[in-house]
Amino acid sequence: MALTQARAILGGPQRPDYLVLVNERYVAPEIIRLSRGTGVKLFLVNNGLTASQARSIEAQPGKYAELLGTLTANDEQAGFEMLHQMVAQLPRDSGPVDLLAFAGVKTTPASQLREEGMRRALADFPQVRLRQVVYGGWSRQRAYEQAQQLVERYPATRLVWSANDEMAFGAMQAFEEAGRKPGRDVLFSAINSSAEALRARIDGRLSVLMGGHFTLGGWAMVMLHDDAQGLAVNRDGLREHRIPVLQSIDQAKATRWLKLLERPDYGIDFQHYSAEGRPPDYKYPFLTSPINY
Incomplete structure:
Protein backbone atom coordinates (compact mmCIF):
# COMPACT_ATOMS: atom_id res chain seq x y z
CA MET A 1 0.00 0.00 0.00
CA ALA A 2 2.82 2.43 0.87
CA LEU A 3 4.42 1.75 -2.50
CA THR A 4 1.14 2.41 -4.32
CA GLN A 5 0.71 5.70 -2.46
CA ALA A 6 4.31 6.72 -3.18
CA ARG A 7 3.92 6.00 -6.90
CA ALA A 8 0.76 8.13 -7.03
CA ILE A 9 2.40 11.03 -5.16
CA LEU A 10 5.71 11.00 -7.02
CA GLY A 11 4.11 10.55 -10.42
CA GLY A 12 1.29 13.03 -9.86
CA PRO A 13 0.96 16.58 -11.16
CA GLN A 14 1.33 18.22 -7.72
CA ARG A 15 4.37 16.74 -6.08
CA PRO A 16 5.18 17.71 -2.49
CA ASP A 17 8.42 19.38 -1.48
CA TYR A 18 9.12 16.59 1.00
CA LEU A 19 8.18 12.95 1.45
CA VAL A 20 8.58 11.31 4.86
CA LEU A 21 8.76 7.53 4.55
CA VAL A 22 9.16 4.44 6.73
CA ASN A 23 11.07 1.29 5.75
CA GLU A 24 8.21 -0.95 6.88
CA ARG A 25 8.44 -4.34 5.14
CA TYR A 26 11.58 -3.14 3.34
CA VAL A 27 9.76 -0.77 0.92
CA ALA A 28 12.13 2.22 1.25
CA PRO A 29 14.67 1.43 -1.52
CA GLU A 30 11.98 1.23 -4.20
CA ILE A 31 10.47 4.54 -3.06
CA ILE A 32 13.94 6.12 -3.04
CA ARG A 33 14.46 4.82 -6.60
CA LEU A 34 11.10 6.21 -7.74
CA SER A 35 11.99 9.60 -6.22
CA ARG A 36 15.09 10.12 -8.33
CA GLY A 37 14.72 13.16 -10.57
CA THR A 38 11.38 14.26 -9.08
CA GLY A 39 12.77 17.13 -6.97
CA VAL A 40 11.04 15.70 -3.89
CA LYS A 41 13.28 15.59 -0.81
CA LEU A 42 13.14 12.35 1.18
CA PHE A 43 13.33 11.87 4.93
CA LEU A 44 13.32 8.40 6.51
CA VAL A 45 11.87 7.84 10.00
CA ASN A 46 11.26 5.00 12.46
CA ASN A 47 12.63 2.17 10.30
CA GLY A 48 15.95 2.95 8.65
CA LEU A 49 17.64 1.12 5.81
CA THR A 50 19.11 -2.27 6.61
CA ALA A 51 22.86 -2.70 6.12
CA SER A 52 22.34 -4.69 2.91
CA GLN A 53 19.88 -2.10 1.55
CA ALA A 54 22.33 0.71 2.28
CA ARG A 55 25.17 -1.17 0.55
CA SER A 56 23.01 -1.82 -2.51
CA ILE A 57 22.05 1.87 -2.78
CA GLU A 58 25.65 3.02 -2.29
CA ALA A 59 26.78 0.66 -5.06
CA GLN A 60 24.34 2.22 -7.55
CA PRO A 61 24.24 5.96 -6.73
CA GLY A 62 22.92 6.89 -10.16
CA LYS A 63 19.80 4.81 -9.61
CA TYR A 64 18.59 6.32 -6.33
CA ALA A 65 17.68 9.72 -4.91
CA GLU A 66 19.68 11.06 -1.97
CA LEU A 67 18.12 11.02 1.48
CA LEU A 68 17.97 14.33 3.33
CA GLY A 69 18.16 12.46 6.62
CA THR A 70 17.19 9.43 8.68
CA LEU A 71 15.83 9.37 12.24
CA THR A 72 15.36 6.05 14.00
CA ALA A 73 14.69 5.13 17.61
CA ASN A 74 16.93 3.35 20.11
CA GLY A 212 8.21 8.09 23.22
CA HIS A 213 9.16 7.10 19.66
CA PHE A 214 6.08 8.97 18.39
CA THR A 215 8.26 12.08 18.75
CA LEU A 216 10.39 10.95 15.79
CA GLY A 217 7.79 12.50 13.49
CA GLY A 218 7.96 15.78 15.39
CA TRP A 219 11.76 15.93 15.30
CA ALA A 220 11.63 15.19 11.56
CA MET A 221 9.28 18.16 11.12
CA VAL A 222 11.73 20.40 12.99
CA MET A 223 14.47 19.41 10.57
CA LEU A 224 12.28 19.76 7.47
CA HIS A 225 11.19 23.21 8.65
CA ASP A 226 14.82 24.23 8.98
CA ASP A 227 15.74 22.80 5.58
CA ALA A 228 12.89 24.78 4.02
CA GLN A 229 14.40 27.91 5.62
CA GLY A 230 17.71 27.15 3.92
CA LEU A 231 19.37 25.96 7.13
CA ALA A 232 21.64 22.91 7.26
CA VAL A 233 20.04 19.94 8.99
CA ASN A 234 23.14 17.72 9.06
CA ARG A 235 24.65 20.12 11.58
CA ASP A 236 26.93 17.45 13.04
CA GLY A 237 28.03 16.26 9.60
CA LEU A 238 25.79 13.18 9.74
CA ARG A 239 22.65 12.28 7.82
CA GLU A 240 21.66 9.24 9.87
CA HIS A 241 20.78 9.39 13.56
CA ARG A 242 19.59 6.80 16.03
CA ILE A 243 18.16 8.91 18.81
CA PRO A 244 17.19 8.10 22.43
CA VAL A 245 13.46 8.71 22.10
CA LEU A 246 12.31 5.47 23.73
CA GLN A 247 12.19 6.05 27.48
CA SER A 248 11.26 3.86 30.41
CA ILE A 249 7.81 4.82 31.67
CA ASP A 250 7.22 4.32 35.38
CA GLN A 251 3.84 4.88 37.01
CA ALA A 252 4.50 8.58 37.69
CA LYS A 253 5.55 9.24 34.10
CA ALA A 254 2.59 7.22 32.81
CA THR A 255 0.24 9.42 34.83
CA ARG A 256 1.89 12.57 33.45
CA TRP A 257 1.91 11.34 29.84
CA LEU A 258 -1.75 10.32 30.06
CA LYS A 259 -2.61 13.96 30.79
CA LEU A 260 -0.31 15.17 27.99
CA LEU A 261 -2.23 13.04 25.47
CA GLU A 262 -5.08 15.52 25.84
CA ARG A 263 -2.86 18.36 24.59
CA PRO A 264 -2.34 18.94 20.85
CA ASP A 265 1.43 19.36 21.32
CA TYR A 266 1.80 16.42 23.77
CA GLY A 267 3.61 18.83 26.07
CA ILE A 268 6.57 19.35 23.72
CA ASP A 269 7.40 22.71 22.16
CA PHE A 270 8.96 21.29 19.00
CA GLN A 271 9.48 24.76 17.54
CA HIS A 272 11.81 25.61 20.41
CA TYR A 273 14.36 23.12 19.04
CA SER A 274 14.60 24.64 15.55
CA ALA A 275 17.96 25.99 14.37
CA GLU A 276 16.22 29.16 13.18
CA GLY A 277 17.75 32.19 14.90
CA ARG A 278 20.45 30.05 16.54
CA PRO A 279 24.23 30.46 16.21
CA PRO A 280 25.94 28.55 13.36
CA ASP A 281 27.37 25.94 15.74
CA TYR A 282 23.92 25.02 17.16
CA LYS A 283 23.35 21.26 17.39
CA TYR A 284 19.95 19.62 17.75
CA PRO A 285 19.84 18.43 21.40
CA PHE A 286 17.20 15.76 20.69
CA LEU A 287 19.68 13.83 18.53
CA THR A 288 21.88 12.90 21.48
CA SER A 289 19.86 13.27 24.70
CA PRO A 290 16.35 12.29 25.82
CA ILE A 291 13.94 15.23 25.97
CA ASN A 292 11.88 15.23 29.15
CA TYR A 293 8.19 16.02 28.89
Whole structure:
Protein backbone atom coordinates (compact mmCIF):
# COMPACT_ATOMS: atom_id res chain seq x y z
CA MET A 1 0.00 0.00 0.00
CA ALA A 2 2.82 2.43 0.87
CA LEU A 3 4.42 1.75 -2.50
CA THR A 4 1.14 2.41 -4.32
CA GLN A 5 0.71 5.70 -2.46
CA ALA A 6 4.31 6.72 -3.18
CA ARG A 7 3.92 6.00 -6.90
CA ALA A 8 0.76 8.13 -7.03
CA ILE A 9 2.40 11.03 -5.16
CA LEU A 10 5.71 11.00 -7.02
CA GLY A 11 4.11 10.55 -10.42
CA GLY A 12 1.29 13.03 -9.86
CA PRO A 13 0.96 16.58 -11.16
CA GLN A 14 1.33 18.22 -7.72
CA ARG A 15 4.37 16.74 -6.08
CA PRO A 16 5.18 17.71 -2.49
CA ASP A 17 8.42 19.38 -1.48
CA TYR A 18 9.12 16.59 1.00
CA LEU A 19 8.18 12.95 1.45
CA VAL A 20 8.58 11.31 4.86
CA LEU A 21 8.76 7.53 4.55
CA VAL A 22 9.16 4.44 6.73
CA ASN A 23 11.07 1.29 5.75
CA GLU A 24 8.21 -0.95 6.88
CA ARG A 25 8.44 -4.34 5.14
CA TYR A 26 11.58 -3.14 3.34
CA VAL A 27 9.76 -0.77 0.92
CA ALA A 28 12.13 2.22 1.25
CA PRO A 29 14.67 1.43 -1.52
CA GLU A 30 11.98 1.23 -4.20
CA ILE A 31 10.47 4.54 -3.06
CA ILE A 32 13.94 6.12 -3.04
CA ARG A 33 14.46 4.82 -6.60
CA LEU A 34 11.10 6.21 -7.74
CA SER A 35 11.99 9.60 -6.22
CA ARG A 36 15.09 10.12 -8.33
CA GLY A 37 14.72 13.16 -10.57
CA THR A 38 11.38 14.26 -9.08
CA GLY A 39 12.77 17.13 -6.97
CA VAL A 40 11.04 15.70 -3.89
CA LYS A 41 13.28 15.59 -0.81
CA LEU A 42 13.14 12.35 1.18
CA PHE A 43 13.33 11.87 4.93
CA LEU A 44 13.32 8.40 6.51
CA VAL A 45 11.87 7.84 10.00
CA ASN A 46 11.26 5.00 12.46
CA ASN A 47 12.63 2.17 10.30
CA GLY A 48 15.95 2.95 8.65
CA LEU A 49 17.64 1.12 5.81
CA THR A 50 19.11 -2.27 6.61
CA ALA A 51 22.86 -2.70 6.12
CA SER A 52 22.34 -4.69 2.91
CA GLN A 53 19.88 -2.10 1.55
CA ALA A 54 22.33 0.71 2.28
CA ARG A 55 25.17 -1.17 0.55
CA SER A 56 23.01 -1.82 -2.51
CA ILE A 57 22.05 1.87 -2.78
CA GLU A 58 25.65 3.02 -2.29
CA ALA A 59 26.78 0.66 -5.06
CA GLN A 60 24.34 2.22 -7.55
CA PRO A 61 24.24 5.96 -6.73
CA GLY A 62 22.92 6.89 -10.16
CA LYS A 63 19.80 4.81 -9.61
CA TYR A 64 18.59 6.32 -6.33
CA ALA A 65 17.68 9.72 -4.91
CA GLU A 66 19.68 11.06 -1.97
CA LEU A 67 18.12 11.02 1.48
CA LEU A 68 17.97 14.33 3.33
CA GLY A 69 18.16 12.46 6.62
CA THR A 70 17.19 9.43 8.68
CA LEU A 71 15.83 9.37 12.24
CA THR A 72 15.36 6.05 14.00
CA ALA A 73 14.69 5.13 17.61
CA ASN A 74 16.93 3.35 20.11
CA ASP A 75 15.00 0.12 19.47
CA GLU A 76 17.75 -2.37 20.29
CA GLN A 77 18.51 -0.68 23.60
CA ALA A 78 14.80 -0.56 24.45
CA GLY A 79 14.42 -4.29 23.85
CA PHE A 80 17.45 -4.87 26.07
CA GLU A 81 16.25 -2.63 28.90
CA MET A 82 12.76 -4.11 28.90
CA LEU A 83 14.02 -7.58 29.76
CA HIS A 84 16.45 -6.21 32.36
CA GLN A 85 13.63 -4.32 34.09
CA MET A 86 11.34 -7.36 34.03
CA VAL A 87 13.94 -9.64 35.60
CA ALA A 88 14.67 -7.01 38.27
CA GLN A 89 11.06 -7.38 39.47
CA LEU A 90 11.34 -11.14 40.05
CA PRO A 91 12.04 -12.53 43.52
CA ARG A 92 15.77 -13.10 44.06
CA ASP A 93 15.38 -16.86 44.62
CA SER A 94 12.91 -17.50 41.81
CA GLY A 95 15.07 -20.16 40.14
CA PRO A 96 14.65 -20.93 36.43
CA VAL A 97 12.21 -18.54 34.72
CA ASP A 98 10.35 -19.18 31.46
CA LEU A 99 10.11 -16.31 28.96
CA LEU A 100 7.90 -15.89 25.90
CA ALA A 101 8.54 -13.16 23.34
CA PHE A 102 6.18 -11.54 20.85
CA ALA A 103 8.10 -9.83 18.05
CA GLY A 104 6.42 -7.74 15.36
CA VAL A 105 7.21 -8.44 11.71
CA LYS A 106 10.32 -10.22 10.42
CA THR A 107 10.76 -7.69 7.60
CA THR A 108 10.59 -4.57 9.79
CA PRO A 109 13.92 -3.23 11.12
CA ALA A 110 12.45 -1.82 14.37
CA SER A 111 11.00 -5.22 15.23
CA GLN A 112 14.30 -6.96 14.45
CA LEU A 113 16.28 -4.52 16.58
CA ARG A 114 13.95 -4.82 19.58
CA GLU A 115 14.23 -8.60 19.41
CA GLU A 116 18.03 -8.37 19.11
CA GLY A 117 18.12 -6.26 22.26
CA MET A 118 16.01 -8.79 24.14
CA ARG A 119 18.35 -11.60 23.03
CA ARG A 120 21.40 -9.58 24.08
CA ALA A 121 19.89 -9.14 27.55
CA LEU A 122 19.36 -12.90 27.84
CA ALA A 123 23.13 -13.34 28.08
CA ASP A 124 23.00 -11.52 31.43
CA PHE A 125 20.39 -13.89 32.89
CA PRO A 126 21.26 -17.60 32.60
CA GLN A 127 18.23 -18.42 34.77
CA VAL A 128 15.85 -17.03 32.14
CA ARG A 129 14.86 -19.58 29.50
CA LEU A 130 13.50 -18.18 26.24
CA ARG A 131 10.88 -20.77 25.35
CA GLN A 132 9.68 -19.31 22.08
CA VAL A 133 9.67 -16.18 19.92
CA VAL A 134 6.56 -15.69 17.78
CA TYR A 135 5.78 -12.98 15.26
CA GLY A 136 2.49 -11.36 16.15
CA GLY A 137 2.52 -8.86 13.29
CA TRP A 138 1.90 -6.01 15.79
CA SER A 139 -1.66 -7.42 16.09
CA ARG A 140 -3.64 -7.90 19.30
CA GLN A 141 -5.85 -10.60 17.80
CA ARG A 142 -2.97 -12.58 16.34
CA ALA A 143 -0.97 -12.41 19.57
CA TYR A 144 -4.07 -13.51 21.51
CA GLU A 145 -4.48 -16.57 19.29
CA GLN A 146 -0.78 -17.40 19.53
CA ALA A 147 -0.77 -16.95 23.31
CA GLN A 148 -3.75 -19.27 23.72
CA GLN A 149 -1.55 -22.10 22.46
CA LEU A 150 1.62 -20.94 24.18
CA VAL A 151 0.07 -20.69 27.65
CA GLU A 152 -0.86 -24.37 27.37
CA ARG A 153 2.52 -25.36 25.95
CA TYR A 154 4.50 -23.40 28.56
CA PRO A 155 2.26 -23.16 31.66
CA ALA A 156 5.18 -22.08 33.88
CA THR A 157 5.76 -18.85 31.91
CA ARG A 158 6.59 -15.93 34.21
CA LEU A 159 7.73 -13.30 31.70
CA VAL A 160 6.06 -12.12 28.48
CA TRP A 161 8.13 -9.67 26.44
CA SER A 162 6.29 -7.85 23.62
CA ALA A 163 7.61 -5.51 20.92
CA ASN A 164 4.45 -3.37 21.10
CA ASP A 165 1.41 -2.77 23.28
CA GLU A 166 -1.20 -4.39 21.05
CA MET A 167 0.55 -7.77 21.14
CA ALA A 168 1.07 -7.46 24.89
CA PHE A 169 -2.66 -6.94 25.43
CA GLY A 170 -3.54 -9.86 23.17
CA ALA A 171 -1.19 -12.16 25.06
CA MET A 172 -2.42 -10.77 28.37
CA GLN A 173 -6.01 -11.67 27.50
CA ALA A 174 -5.04 -15.28 26.81
CA PHE A 175 -3.13 -15.57 30.09
CA GLU A 176 -5.99 -14.00 32.04
CA GLU A 177 -8.43 -16.48 30.51
CA ALA A 178 -6.08 -19.23 31.69
CA GLY A 179 -6.37 -17.88 35.25
CA ARG A 180 -3.03 -16.04 35.37
CA LYS A 181 -2.97 -12.53 36.87
CA PRO A 182 -0.85 -9.91 35.03
CA GLY A 183 1.63 -8.16 37.30
CA ARG A 184 1.51 -10.97 39.85
CA ASP A 185 1.68 -14.42 38.23
CA VAL A 186 3.09 -13.17 34.92
CA LEU A 187 5.01 -9.97 34.17
CA PHE A 188 4.28 -8.25 30.85
CA SER A 189 6.31 -5.62 29.02
CA ALA A 190 5.50 -3.50 25.98
CA ILE A 191 6.57 -0.58 23.81
CA ASN A 192 4.17 2.29 23.07
CA SER A 193 2.55 5.21 24.85
CA SER A 194 -1.10 4.71 23.92
CA ALA A 195 -3.66 5.70 26.53
CA GLU A 196 -4.46 2.02 27.14
CA ALA A 197 -0.79 1.15 27.65
CA LEU A 198 -0.25 4.08 30.03
CA ARG A 199 -3.29 3.07 32.09
CA ALA A 200 -2.05 -0.53 32.21
CA ARG A 201 1.32 0.69 33.48
CA ILE A 202 -0.40 2.76 36.17
CA ASP A 203 -2.54 -0.14 37.40
CA GLY A 204 0.35 -2.63 37.22
CA ARG A 205 -0.96 -4.92 34.50
CA LEU A 206 2.08 -3.87 32.46
CA SER A 207 5.18 -4.24 34.63
CA VAL A 208 7.52 -2.56 32.14
CA LEU A 209 6.68 0.01 29.48
CA MET A 210 8.88 1.91 27.03
CA GLY A 211 7.59 4.74 24.84
CA GLY A 212 8.21 8.09 23.22
CA HIS A 213 9.16 7.10 19.66
CA PHE A 214 6.08 8.97 18.39
CA THR A 215 8.26 12.08 18.75
CA LEU A 216 10.39 10.95 15.79
CA GLY A 217 7.79 12.50 13.49
CA GLY A 218 7.96 15.78 15.39
CA TRP A 219 11.76 15.93 15.30
CA ALA A 220 11.63 15.19 11.56
CA MET A 221 9.28 18.16 11.12
CA VAL A 222 11.73 20.40 12.99
CA MET A 223 14.47 19.41 10.57
CA LEU A 224 12.28 19.76 7.47
CA HIS A 225 11.19 23.21 8.65
CA ASP A 226 14.82 24.23 8.98
CA ASP A 227 15.74 22.80 5.58
CA ALA A 228 12.89 24.78 4.02
CA GLN A 229 14.40 27.91 5.62
CA GLY A 230 17.71 27.15 3.92
CA LEU A 231 19.37 25.96 7.13
CA ALA A 232 21.64 22.91 7.26
CA VAL A 233 20.04 19.94 8.99
CA ASN A 234 23.14 17.72 9.06
CA ARG A 235 24.65 20.12 11.58
CA ASP A 236 26.93 17.45 13.04
CA GLY A 237 28.03 16.26 9.60
CA LEU A 238 25.79 13.18 9.74
CA ARG A 239 22.65 12.28 7.82
CA GLU A 240 21.66 9.24 9.87
CA HIS A 241 20.78 9.39 13.56
CA ARG A 242 19.59 6.80 16.03
CA ILE A 243 18.16 8.91 18.81
CA PRO A 244 17.19 8.10 22.43
CA VAL A 245 13.46 8.71 22.10
CA LEU A 246 12.31 5.47 23.73
CA GLN A 247 12.19 6.05 27.48
CA SER A 248 11.26 3.86 30.41
CA ILE A 249 7.81 4.82 31.67
CA ASP A 250 7.22 4.32 35.38
CA GLN A 251 3.84 4.88 37.01
CA ALA A 252 4.50 8.58 37.69
CA LYS A 253 5.55 9.24 34.10
CA ALA A 254 2.59 7.22 32.81
CA THR A 255 0.24 9.42 34.83
CA ARG A 256 1.89 12.57 33.45
CA TRP A 257 1.91 11.34 29.84
CA LEU A 258 -1.75 10.32 30.06
CA LYS A 259 -2.61 13.96 30.79
CA LEU A 260 -0.31 15.17 27.99
CA LEU A 261 -2.23 13.04 25.47
CA GLU A 262 -5.08 15.52 25.84
CA ARG A 263 -2.86 18.36 24.59
CA PRO A 264 -2.34 18.94 20.85
CA ASP A 265 1.43 19.36 21.32
CA TYR A 266 1.80 16.42 23.77
CA GLY A 267 3.61 18.83 26.07
CA ILE A 268 6.57 19.35 23.72
CA ASP A 269 7.40 22.71 22.16
CA PHE A 270 8.96 21.29 19.00
CA GLN A 271 9.48 24.76 17.54
CA HIS A 272 11.81 25.61 20.41
CA TYR A 273 14.36 23.12 19.04
CA SER A 274 14.60 24.64 15.55
CA ALA A 275 17.96 25.99 14.37
CA GLU A 276 16.22 29.16 13.18
CA GLY A 277 17.75 32.19 14.90
CA ARG A 278 20.45 30.05 16.54
CA PRO A 279 24.23 30.46 16.21
CA PRO A 280 25.94 28.55 13.36
CA ASP A 281 27.37 25.94 15.74
CA TYR A 282 23.92 25.02 17.16
CA LYS A 283 23.35 21.26 17.39
CA TYR A 284 19.95 19.62 17.75
CA PRO A 285 19.84 18.43 21.40
CA PHE A 286 17.20 15.76 20.69
CA LEU A 287 19.68 13.83 18.53
CA THR A 288 21.88 12.90 21.48
CA SER A 289 19.86 13.27 24.70
CA PRO A 290 16.35 12.29 25.82
CA ILE A 291 13.94 15.23 25.97
CA ASN A 292 11.88 15.23 29.15
CA TYR A 293 8.19 16.02 28.89
